[in-house]
Amino acid sequence: xxxxxxxxxxxxxxxxxxxxxxxxxxxxxxxxxxxxxxxxxxxxxxxxxxxxxxxxxxxxxxxxxxxxxxxxxxxxxxxxxxxxxxxxxxxxxxxxxxxxxxxxxxxxxxxxxxxxxxxxxxxxxxxxxxxxxxxxxxxxxxxxxxxxxxxxxxxxxxxxxxxxxxxxxxxxxxxxxxxxxxxxxxxxxxxxxxxxxxxxxxxxxxxxxxxxxxxxxxxxxxxxx
Amino acid sequence: xxxxxxxxxxxxxxxxxxxxxxxxxxxxxxxxxxxxxxxxxxxxxxxxxxxxxxxxxxxxxxxxxxxxxxxxxxxxxxxxxxxxxxxxxxxxxxxxxxxxxxxxxxxxxxxxxxxxxxxxxxxxxxxxxxxxxxxxxxxxxxxxxxxxxxxxxxxxxxxxxxxxxxxxxxxxxxxxxxxxxxxxxxxxxxxxxxxxxxxxxxxxxxxxxxxxxxxxxxxxxxxxxxxxxxxxxxxxxxxxxxxxxxxxxxxxxxxxxxxxxxxxxxxxxxxxxxxxxxxxxxxxxxxxxxxxxxxxxxxxxxxxxxxxxxxxxxxxxxxxxxxxxxxxxxxxxxxxxxxxxxxxxxxxxxxxxxxxxxxxxxxxxxxxxxxxxxxxxxx
Numbered sequence: 001x002x003x004x005x006x007x008x009x010x011x012x013x014x015x016x017x018x019x020x021x022x023x024x025x026x027x028x029x030x031x032x033x034x035x036x037x038x039x040x041x042x043x044x045x046x047x048x049x050x051x052x053x054x055x056x057x058x059x060x061x062x063x064x065x066x067x068x069x070x071x072x073x074x075x076x077x078x079x080x081x082x083x084x085x086x087x088x089x090x091x092x093x094x095x096x097x098x099x100x101x102x103x104x105x106x107x108x109x110x111x112x113x114x115x116x117x118x119x120x121x122x123x124x125x126x127x128x129x130x131x132x133x134x135x136x137x138x139x140x141x142x143x144x145x146x147x148x149x150x151x152x153x154x155x156x157x158x159x160x161x162x163x164x165x166x167x168x169x170x171x172x173x174x175x176x177x178x179x180x181x182x183x184x185x186x187x188x189x190x191x192x193x194x195x196x197x198x199x200x201x202x203x204x205x206x207x208x209x210x211x212x213x214x215x216x217x218x219x220x221x222x223x224x225x
Numbered sequence: 226x227x228x229x230x231x232x233x234x235x236x237x238x239x240x241x242x243x244x245x246x247x248x249x250x251x252x253x254x255x256x257x258x259x260x261x262x263x264x265x266x267x268x269x270x271x272x273x274x275x276x277x278x279x280x281x282x283x284x285x286x287x288x289x290x291x292x293x294x295x296x297x298x299x300x301x302x303x304x305x306x307x308x309x310x311x312x313x314x315x316x317x318x319x320x321x322x323x324x325x326x327x328x329x330x331x332x333x334x335x336x337x338x339x340x341x342x343x344x345x346x347x348x349x350x351x352x353x354x355x356x357x358x359x360x361x362x363x364x365x366x367x368x369x370x371x372x373x374x375x376x377x378x379x380x381x382x383x384x385x386x387x388x389x390x391x392x393x394x395x396x397x398x399x400x401x402x403x404x405x406x407x408x409x410x411x412x413x414x415x416x417x418x419x420x421x422x423x424x425x426x427x428x429x430x431x432x433x434x435x436x437x438x439x440x441x442x443x444x445x446x447x448x449x450x451x452x453x454x455x456x457x458x459x460x461x462x463x464x465x466x467x468x469x470x471x472x473x474x475x476x477x478x479x480x481x482x483x484x485x486x487x488x489x490x491x492x493x494x495x496x497x498x499x500x501x502x503x504x505x506x507x508x509x510x511x512x513x514x515x516x517x518x519x520x521x522x523x524x525x526x527x528x529x530x531x532x533x534x535x536x537x538x539x540x541x542x543x544x545x546x547x548x549x550x551x552x553x554x555x556x557x558x559x560x561x562x563x564x565x566x567x568x569x570x571x572x573x574x575x576x577x578x579x580x581x582x583x584x585x586x587x588x589x590x591x592x593x594x595x596x597x598x599x600x601x602x603x604x
Binding site for chain 1: 229514515519597598
């Protein structure tokens with residue numbers, strides 16, 4: 001029995017841009033199951049990042065429902081949404097977005113700081129992921145001492161540290177060359193297989209989508225395939 | 226949380242240092258100004274202590290030369306807990322010195338003051354004549370025809386320590402010279418109380434007045450009232466009118482110094498506000514990320530306030546140390562009374578922490594209210 005994690009039902013999203021409204025999503029429906037390795041692809045401006053933000057409880061739809069483990073995100077207040085992000089979701093961003101003042105391992109454990117978890121426990125957990133991601137000897141480096149690929153692997157470890165149900169990645173290889181990009185996808189796939197973690201990855205690069213189980217093509221705010 | 230706050234501060238050393246400098250200047254300013262104010266207060270209170278005390282005279286008699294008080298009332302007064310010691314004094318006019326009539330008409334006559342040397346030296350400041358003997362020595366119990374003369378008498382009659390002087394037709398040896406800034410005391414002649422009594426045919430159980438030396442000069446007024454209640458037929462006088470004036474002057478001095486300090490504190494506060502605001506605006510993206518990965522608004526707020534409070538505490542510690550050191554260095558150079566009390570140091574430190582807290586509130590709120598999507602996209 002496949003477990004549904006996120007169900008998107010006829011979701012619309014409008015943005016106010018100056019005086020005009022932008023209709024970013026125009027009735028999107030899709031389902032993401034436990035263990036999926038899913039791509040959302042489309043040209044820039046197609047609404048794929050907006051959709052990812054909605055999936056990640058960073059924003060709520062103007063119309064329609066997003067059921068996250070059966071709960072409609074639109075009904076929840078900001079504190080509950082941030083608790084869902086803290087406990088159930090991992091994020092990977094295009095620009096890595098690590099905190100420059102902290103070491104790699106501190107960046108990995110930062111999502112755990114508000115949980116009050118014991119620092120040693122957090123560090124052991126971080127070290128485990130970092131070792132799997134080939135960062136064993138980079139744990140105490142700061143981001144500016146790491147290559148782009150290494151930084152993104154730190155970000156992957158950070159996305160996994162809270163043992164999320166789903167990891168959402170927004171153009172995770174957008175700032176990397178294709179060799180490094182391929183490596184990153186291999187690592188994401190490894191984590192997906194090893195921990196049966198669900199991954200939803202937004203990209204505009206069609207080269208990688210053959211690595212996915214499922215591909216949603218989005219164009220002008222609609223799923224076209 | 227604290228660790229992250231520390232790291233963030235350390236990663237921008239120049240800015241952190243500048244913010245600290247602002248705080249340190251504010252704290253040093255407060256310490257410097259208030260220590261001067263405290264120092265002045267201390268000196269004035271000490272000076273007040275010298276003229277403070279209660280004088281007990283016969284009721285409705287205003288000059289000690291015509292007053293008579295029985296020594297039997299002394300125990301009643303000494304039993305008051307505020308009282309240090311009660312000193313009897315006999316005042317008489319010296320009508321001739323070295324065969325010369327010493328006063329005529331309106332001018333104030335020179336006084337012979339009979340004192341008890343032992344009790345007189347038990348006074349803490351008050352009317353203690355002992356501390357004002359600048360040449361020679363104080364009277365001893367064994368002295369009989371010994372005198373301490375005021376500086377003016379010594380100069381007028383050219384009487385150094387050791388010379389003989391004739392007062393009211395009695396010969397005395399000058400054992401000390403009294404020098405004060407008070408003209409009436411400069412013409413005083415201090416003698417053993419028993420000698421004065423026998424010169425003027427007074428009984429051994431009376432004095433002209435009693436000088437009541439207090440443990441704390443501030444109690445003068447209440448002690449004077451208690452004495453008038455307990456002892457019949459006396460007036461108890463204080464210098465409190467003078468003291469009240471001084472206290473109000475000191476109060477406004479204090480207000481003035483605190484007002485200047487407040488300006489220093491405001492400058493420090495605006496400095497830390499500015500620093501934290503800049504630092505928060507530079508890190509919009511970081512806060513956006515933290516919120517995206519599940520930090521709540523209050524987590525983000527706590528982080529920013531922690532940074533700001535660390536700044537405040539560090540500035541406070543550095544400011545107190547530097548301020549105290551500067552005061553210690555400046556004290557001998559300025560020749561100015563300054564003192565850094567523990568309570569001043571603690572107040573200045575807490576003030577700095579408080580500034581950190583207040584200066585961090587608005588930036589923290591700003592950081593916590595960020596929309597993570599926008600912060601990540603545009604930060």
